[in-house]
Amino acid sequence: MGHLVDSDGKAYIGPSQQLDVEMEFAFFLGKGIERYQRVSIAEAEDHIFGVAFEDHPFAAFNAKSFASTISPWVVSLDALETYRTKAAPQDPSDLLPYLTDSRALSTFDISINMSWRLSPEGEIFDVSTSNLTNAYWSFAQMLTHHAFGGCEMRTGDLIGTGTITGEDNDSICSLVERTRNGTQQIQTLAGNRRYYVQDEDEVVFTGWAGTTQGAPPPVNDFDLALLNFSPQSNNNDGSPHRSPAEAGGGSVASQASLESNDNQTDLPHVFRDRRNTSETLDGWPATTTFLLGDTGESDPYLLRHFSSDCLDASDDIAKVTSRHILRTSDPDVMHSMERPLIMSMADHSLYDRGEPRLDQRTLDEAADEVSRMVSEETGVRLVKLFFRYIYPYFPILSRTRLLYPLAELPGRLRALPLSLKSAIYASALAFITYDDVLATTIVHSPPSSQRLYRIAWLAVTHEVHTPHLSTLQSCLLLLQRVNDDRYVMDTVFRWSLLGWTVALAQSFGLSNDCLDWNGIPDWEKRLRRRLWWAVFVMDKWAFMSAGLTSHIHKDNYDVLPLTAADFGSAEMTSESTSFEHNTSAHFYHLSRLTAIISDIQSAFFTVAASKRTQRDFALSIDLAKPFRQDLKEWKTSYDSFIATQAALRGGDHSQSRSLRSGLDGNASLGLSYLVANIILFRALLRPVESNLPEPTNQQLPQAGRDAVRAGAKTCCVEAVVFVESLQRNVWDAFWHSWSRAGFAMVSSLMIRLLITSDKAAEVDEFNALIRRWRWALRTGGGSAGNVLMSLALLRLDRSLVTRGIHESDEDE
Structure with missing residues (x-):
């Protein structure tokens, strides 16, 4: 019915002459939302009971014009889960922070068709066909926006999407829009014409999920509604529909949420x-x-x-x-x-005005270059290699958010920031021979890791104005890169980048423990804690190996030590909660060892600590005792972990067994333990070798001097045995970037002990030990080992030549 005007200009009520029909979706609320209660995008769909068709063109005035304005069935979101798909692009200027949806699949592939049976002509023709992806806002965004504005929503409330109109004329889902407000007729194939719906005309809405109308869904058997409209059918027996209350509150997830809220x-x-x-x-x-x-x-x-x-x-x-x-x-x-x-x-x-800044064109060209270098299939395989050979030792990514489910990995890679994507690819290229496909397709002309690292750095310099955790992750991977020049340690740029990384972590609040924070998901808590300890580890080892001061002071963070739960996921078992069985135990032990090395640095190697201890042997010994005990306890725990890992691989340490068991990256952790001991003995050797009297004017006991030198020699012997025992599968595995400096530190300590020896027997012992060490450096690990040990060999040979005590191979 409508308000009309007769020939005399008088108003009367009669059959509408401009009856519009529109195709819209709508969703029922299952779990209500209180006034001013905030609901995030991630939570919004938990409040949605199900989806229906609806049509009320002028909602407040014309909603009762038909027998029913919604479809007879309500389809739950669980039933539509199979048909999730990517939403159409949105203008970034429209997206306030609370409306930004980071999910790759944020809407549903549901098509809707409007057909028209004309009366009395009898012709049936399709008026328009559209898809839910044409809706500018997703269900989650609509609900979140209402909640953000303080709107109270109750169980059973119905929220409409608005007309689902696409870009072409055949997808216009409103008659008033299709006819340009009644100024352009719709002409059928038979030549019939219409402006609006007439008496006895019938309009049919048909919907289907997926790409083909009428095709059965692969998982859930459901049928979207058929909605018939007739202008003269004005009875009260409209198509029944299930309300959320009648259906029992929605899906299982909705019921659980409602029960939780009631409590x-x-x-x-x-x-x-x-x-x-x-x-x-x-x-x-x-x-x-x-x-x-x-x-x-x-x-x-x-x-x-x-x-x-x-x-x-x-x-x-x-x-x-x-x-x-x-x-x-x-x-x-x-x-x-x-x-x-x-x-x-x-x-x-x-x-936007922050400088220095790159032109968007430069970034687009870099992104295109990465796409040309690394195809989608290659990228997927490189990510899998990363999680297999790098992640267990440096878990700075979220496995569950990036890797799984594997079917969604290509889409996630397309959405991954350029810096992180390039850094992951570059890091994983070292392991392409362990992928059967990559080993045969790109091994002869692999992408340039150097170029990928440069692109990663290029993108980081742009992102640091508006950083995300991905920016920090990219920096950490750039810091793990081993210098291409095997005879040079690193440039000063590396330490500047490390300073950036620490500053990023602090600005994100990672130095504050988030274990007891409410309102952020558990996976993000785990990731934030691992990222903090990754930054802490990199800061302590990298700055120490460069002889520089750490940027992290123990008074400026309160993050508790890692536990097995920080590496947990759905696949964790009762055994995996013990670090002896956990695949990420390497990083746990590394973080514990780093905490010890941090305390050693604070006690002996700050500017003030060096002044206090460099000539005071008694003070140095007192300070070193608890560290020696800490290192001993750490080694016991580490040995237990290594023994358990060996038992899981079969308990055989032979080379063939190691090779069959895959690459083993735990050797860099064993080397780090040796370096920690070497650093401690460096501190103890300072007062021993001092030519100045102690501040207490007490003569250093010979026994104390001999004990320190004996302990330092034991460290050197352990290092030689350690390198001599390493197998090929260890050299080809992941090594932390500071490992090169670690090998060089062993060489330095040996030469230091040799040139300060005052006994002929001790000189002979160190010469023999150095010959073993030099041979191990020259022969161990092939090309992979040479990259790691070339700097150590250079330091050794140069020192020997300088002191005039070098030997030729013939002399050996």
Whole structure:
């Protein structure tokens, strides 16, 4: 019915002369949303019961014009899961941070068709066909936007998508739009014409999921609704539909969410919202997130005095969102037991003028170059190689977020930032011979790892203005790269890059332990903790091997030691919770050893510590005792881990067994243990070798001097035996980048002990040991070993030649 005007200009009510029909989707809410309750994109679909067709062209006035304005069936999101697909591109300027959806598959492949049976002509023709992917906003974005604006939504509420119109004329899903508001007729194949629906006309909506109409779905057997419209059918027996309440609250997931919410109705509003929300800090592609420090221009102690709504609200002018992180012990924002944790989430556009900056054209050309060098199939295989041969020793990525499910890996690689993608590819190229396909297809002309590393660095320099965790991950992989010049340690650039990396970690708030943080997913907590310890490890070993001061002080972080849970995933078993059985135990032991080496550096090698200990033998011994005990306990735990790994491989240490068992990257950890001991004995040798009297004016006991030198010699012997016992599968495995310096440190200690020997017998012993060491360096590991040990051999030979005590091969 409609309001009409007769020939006399009087209004009356009669059959509508301009009846419009529109094709729209709609979804029912299962789990309600309270007023001002925030719902993230990641959580939104948990509140959706199911999907239906709906049609109410002028919603408030014309919704009751038909017997039913929605389809007779409601289809759950679980049934549609098989048909997830990629959404159409959106204008970045439209996407406020809370609307950014980082998921690769954020909508559904559901087609909808409008056909028209004309009366009295009887002709049936298709008016239009469209797809849900033509909707500019996804279901999750619509719901999140309503919640962000403070809208209360209850179980059973219906939210419509708006008309699903595509780009071409045949996908216009509204008659008023198709006829240009009644100014252009629709002409059928038989020559019939229409502006609007007429009496006795019938409009049919048909929907199907997937690419083919009528094709049975591969997993879930369901049928979308058939919706018939007739302008004169105005009865009250409309097509029945199932409401969320009648259906029992939706899918299993929805029911679980509802039950969880019911159990928490007595909690304070803010308290309940925070514990029900799980939203990644780094999931907004166009937003960079950093922790507000106590001394910055934004005072977190001031910000906590604002309401939680203001803290989480977006500043439309400044494009900044402040997110308050509550700890488990915090009842609310104002009663935090510790300092406020406030994350500033800023839109990338705020930093468009930051310099230095690359032109977008340069980045696009670099991305195209990577695509030409590494095909999609090759990229997938390189990522698999990375997770097989690098990740167990340096787990800085999220296996569950990138690698699995494998069917989605190509799509994830396409969305991966250029810096991280290039760094992963470059790192994995060293292992292409262990992939049967790559070993036969690209082995003769592989992509240039040098070029990929350069592109990674190029992209990093652009990203640092608006960094993400991927930027930090790229920096860590760049720092793990071994210098191509085997006879030069590194340039100063490396230490500058390391300083950048530490600063990035601190700006992300990684130096604050997130174990008790509410509101972020568990996988991100695990990743953040591993990333912090990766930065800590790189900082301590790389700066130490360069003779420089660490950038991380123990007073400036509170991240607890790693546990097996930090490497956990769905496949963890009760045995894998023990690090002897966990494949990531290498990194756990490395982080523990690094904590010991950090304490040694603080006790002996800061500027102030060096002044205190370099001539004080008694003080040095006292300081060293607990470190010696720590290293002994660490070695016991490490030996147990290695023994367990050997038993799992069959318990045979022979070369053939090792080769059949695959590459073993644990040797770099064994070398790091030797280096830790060498550094400690370097500190103890300083007062022993000092020509100046001790500050206490006490004569250094000969027994103490001999004991220190004997301990240092034992370290050298262990190093020689260690290298002599290494098999080929060890040399070809992953080695941490500071390992080259570690081998060189062994050479330096041997020469130092040799030239300070004052006994002929001791000189002969060290000469014999050095000959063994030099032979091990020259022959061990083939080309792979040469890359690692060339610097150590150079240091050794140069020192011997300089001292005039070198020997030729013939003399040996």
